Amino acid sequence: MSQAEVLEQTRLKPTRRRKPRWQRMGVGGYIALGIVTFLSLFPFYWMFIVASNGTDEISKIPPTLVPGPRFFTVVSNVYEALPQFNQALLNTVYVGTVVALAQVFFSAIAGFAFAKLNFRGQKFMVLFVILTMMLPSQLGIIPLFILMGNLGLIDSLGALIIPALVTAFGVFWMRQVIDAQVPNELLEAASIDGAGVFRAYWSIVVPIISQSAFVLGLFSFLATWNDFLWPLLVLNTPENFTAQVAVNQLKSSYAIDYALNMGGAFLSTAPLLILFIFVGRRLVRGVMDGAVKG
Amino acid sequence: MSQTTVGKARASKPPSPWKPAKQPRKANNPNAVPSLNGRWGYMFIAPFFVMFLIFGLAPIIYSIYIAFFNWDALGTQEFIGLANFSELFIDTRFWNALINTLDIWLLSTIPMLIMSIGLAAVLHNPALRGSTFFRTILLVPNITSVLAIAIVFGQLFGRDFGMVNIIIGALGFEHIDFVQGTTSSHVAIASMIVWRWTGYNALIFLAAMLAIPNELYESASLDGAGKFKQFIYVTLPSLRNTITFVLIVGTIGGLQVFAEPLILGGSFNGGDSGQFSTLTLFLFEQAFVAYKWGYAASIGIMITVIVAIVSVINFYITRKIAGDGR
Numbered sequence: 048m049s050q051a052e053v054l055e056q057t058r059l060k061p062t063r064r065r066k067p068r069w070q071r072m073g074v075g076g077y078i079a080l081g082i083v084t085f086l087s088l089f090p091f092y093w094m095f096i097v098a099s100n101g102t103d104e105i106s107k108i109p110p111t112l113v114p115g116p117r118f119f120t121v122v123s124n125v126y127e128a129l130p131q132f133n134q135a136l137l138n139t140v141y142v143g144t145v146v147a148l149a150q151v152f153f154s155a156i157a158g159f160a161f162a163k164l165n166f167r168g169q170k171f172m173v174l175f176v177i178l179t180m181m182l183p184s185q186l187g188i189i190p191l192f193i194l195m196g197n198l199g200l201i202d203s204l205g206a207l208i209i210p211a212l213v214t215a216f217g218v219f220w221m222r223q224v225i226d227a228q229v230p231n232e233l234l235e236a237a238s239i240d241g242a243g244v245f246r247a248y249w250s251i252v253v254p255i256i257s258q259s260a261f262v263l264g265l266f267s268f269l270a271t272w273n274d275f276l277w278p279l280l281v282l283n284t285p286e287n288f289t290a291q292v293a294v295n296q297l298k299s300s301y302a303i304d305y306a307l308n309m310g311g312a313f314l315s316t317a318p319l320l321i322l323f324i325f326v327g328r329r330l331v332r333g334v335m336d337g338a339v340k341g
Numbered sequence: 342m343s344q345t346t347v348g349k350a351r352a353s354k355p356p357s358p359w360k361p362a363k364q365p366r367k368a369n370n371p372n373a374v375p376s377l378n379g380r381w382g383y384m385f386i387a388p389f390f391v392m393f394l395i396f397g398l399a400p401i402i403y404s405i406y407i408a409f410f411n412w413d414a415l416g417t418q419e420f421i422g423l424a425n426f427s428e429l430f431i432d433t434r435f436w437n438a439l440i441n442t443l444d445i446w447l448l449s450t451i452p453m454l455i456m457s458i459g460l461a462a463v464l465h466n467p468a469l470r471g472s473t474f475f476r477t478i479l480l481v482p483n484i485t486s487v488l489a490i491a492i493v494f495g496q497l498f499g500r501d502f503g504m505v506n507i508i509i510g511a512l513g514f515e516h517i518d519f520v521q522g523t524t525s526s527h528v529a530i531a532s533m534i535v536w537r538w539t540g541y542n543a544l545i546f547l548a549a550m551l552a553i554p555n556e557l558y559e560s561a562s563l564d565g566a567g568k569f570k571q572f573i574y575v576t577l578p579s580l581r582n583t584i585t586f587v588l589i590v591g592t593i594g595g596l597q598v599f600a601e602p603l604i605l606g607g608s609f610n611g612g613d614s615g616q617f618s619t620l621t622l623f624l625f626e627q628a629f630v631a632y633k634w635g636y637a638a639s640i641g642i643m644i645t646v647i648v649a650i651v652s653v654i655n656f657y658i659t660r661k662i663a664g665d666g667r
Binding site: 076079080083084086087088090091093094097105106107109110153154156157159160161162163164165166167168169170172179181182183184185186187188189190191192194209210212213215218226231234235238239243244245247248269272273275276280291294295298305308309312313315316319320323327328330331334335336 | 369370372373374375376377378379380381382383385386388389390392393396397398399400401403404407459460463464466469473475476477478479480481482484485486487488489490492493494496497501502504507536539540541544545547548551593596597599600603604607621624625628629634637638641642644645648649652
């Protein structure tokens with residue numbers, strides 16, 4: 048089976064037509080999927096329930112299971128506790144976008160070189176990229192913290208952006224994508240027509256990989272949005288907080304106010320869920336295309 | 342590994358007689374396009390390598406360096422050889438963190454693996470309706486922040502009014518103080534990890550299952566194998582590489598777990614008696630609470646060694662178990 052056929056099969060098309068009828072779908076399968084759907088969505092529902100009812104309504108037996116009237120009170124409490132919450136959301140969008148664009152750009156050109164160009168030391172460098180993906184990310188965190196201090200980037204968004212501009216994973220992923228999706232014949236034809244490396248990359252590779260590059264960008268954006276510990280370590284002033292640090296800030300009061308916390312969690316998660324409605328299917332395809340098969 | 346098979350298929354193609362092979366003396370990349378000037382490759386990879394060396398590799402190497410020092414945030418820098426490591430080996434907090442980490446890893450990995458393969462098998466059924474919807478739902482837990490989810494799970498596992506304890510109480514059992522107990526806190530943390538990763542891994546397994554040729558199932562079914570036997574004798578052996586991949590990626594992530602316990606406990610301690618302190622949490626506590634950077638760096642190196650050892654063990658075990666199935 049060729050790579051193209053394998054990719055084709057994993058696309059989100061209805062698989063019923065192409066498959067024979069020797070497999071039947073039982074009720075048990077739907078029940079299992081129903082339970083999984085419920086469990087996957089329940090925490091988000093529960094966030095809203097707690098945030099809209101307040102802590103007192105939740106702290107009783109049996110607890111309330113339907114939305115209450117206090118959602119906007121809780122939201123205003125969140126903004127009262129941390130007036131910079133909107134700024135934090137904007138900061139997160141800004142950092143996430145810059146990081147996503149940079150990662151896509153640098154990963155795509157390096158991935159192209161690794162997949163399609165022939166140069167000395169290449170094998171070693173590919174191996175190097177793969178090995179570094181296996182290193183625990185916390186291994187260098189102390190020197191990175193010192194380095195950020197020396198560069199004067201502590202308590203600035205630059206401390207989040209600069210170390211995240213390139214990742215070994217992104218390069219490896221784009222190399223796989225370009226190897227699988229861009230036929231050598233096209234590039235050869237282009238170079239016979241007089242296109243140089245840049246021209247071949249720009250007019251052949253880029254259009255073909257744009258979908259996969261978009262998926263990589265989305266994953267970088269989501270990872271940046273959800274990153275928690277590093278922003279907590281390097282950011283101090285509320286004007287520079289990201290959404291996660293802002294939500295964590297709500298937590299640090301001595302008595303846990305569940306409604307306030309869940310309100311903050313809800314506000315920081317809602318944008319992602321809305322984004323997911325539009326891009327969820329592409330993300331699924333990206334995860335499945337990148338899977339190791341067989 | 343689909344990529345390597347493609348490479349082999351290309352290499353084994355008979356050379357075309359009318360197009361003389363213009364191979365360079367050394368083929369560093371057998372899949373490369375020969376007519377493109379490879380020298381430009383250095384320029385294409387340079388931005389990645391320069392930034393990666395500065396912000397990725399240099400800190401790691403520097404971290405190995407300071408592990409041999411008594412180095413703190415105030416400026417003490419004293420070479421002490423392997424003293425950090427020998428201190429670490431008799432530090433009960435380290436062993437406690439190691440045991441907690443392995444326990445949480447086991448409690449999360451095994452259920453996650455079984456459930457995700459099962460889910461993938463259900464989704465693999467060609468008669469399933471709404472498969473796009475279910476696939477998309479499976480990815481929702483994976484895209485949300487650990488922080489938001491840990492807040493929700495922390496409430497759900499609460500001692501007095503948490504949903505889990507209300508259900509346990511309704512069934513007639515005593516309420517469990519999930520955060521205070523050792524095993525119970527590990528269960529709570531593992532459940533967050535399982536919730537986050539089961540759907541994602543189910544999609545990985547589904548992609549692998551869709552790549553299995555239908556003929557295998559057809560001939561198995563002609564031989565009288567039912568659905569269950571088909572799953573055991575056709576599906577599972579074909580997933581060998583994927584299971585290895587998921588296990589190794591899960592191990593690398595699982596042995597570095599820190600966000601869930603950090604948020605559950607609200608500090609780097611990992612609970613009042615360190616009952617859910619993990620290796621990475623211990624590293625951060627030493628680095629950013631105690632400011633013992635040299636000691637923290639030596640913990641980081643130990644984490645790397647442990648991850649490597651467990652990954653290799655995983656690799657051989659999955660090879661052994663799944664390898665005989667062909």
